[in-house]
Amino acid sequence: MRTSYDFTGARRNPFAKRLKKQVTIRVDVATLxxxxxxxxxxxxxxxxxxxxxxxxxxxxxxxxxxxxKAAGRNRVAEVVSPR
Incomplete structure (x- = not known):
């Protein structure tokens, strides 16, 4: 291993924008x-x-x-599935 490295010719990772991003979502237990x-x-x-x-x-x-269905005052929004 070298004691020092020269990064003057270094460039940014061209694939960085394609990397995944960690997110948190809520999923129903049955779906999971x-x-x-x-x-x-x-x-x-x-x-x-x-x-x-x-x-x-x-x-x-x-x-x-x-x-x-948009939530009104003091109401929770709801998902209405087609029948």
Whole structure:
């Protein structure tokens, strides 16, 4: 190992913008259990599976089949699924 290094010719990582970003989301227990079970069947981590599914949805321009009822004063917003 050298005692010093010359970084004058160094450049930023060109792939830095493609890196993943850690986020926190709230997921229903049943939904999480579904993806965890599926990930065991496919032998991949469940976070990777969820990320891949979200990538497919984004690439296809998929939109949720639900509506969002806005919250009024002192009310909680609710998701209204189509029937």
């Amino acid at each position: 259990d579904y993806f965890k079970g599926l990930s065991e069947d496919l032998a991949i981590p469940y976070q990777t599976l969820i990320n891949h599914y979200l990538q497919e949805c984004a690439a296809a321009g998929k939109r949720p089949s639900m509506t969002w």
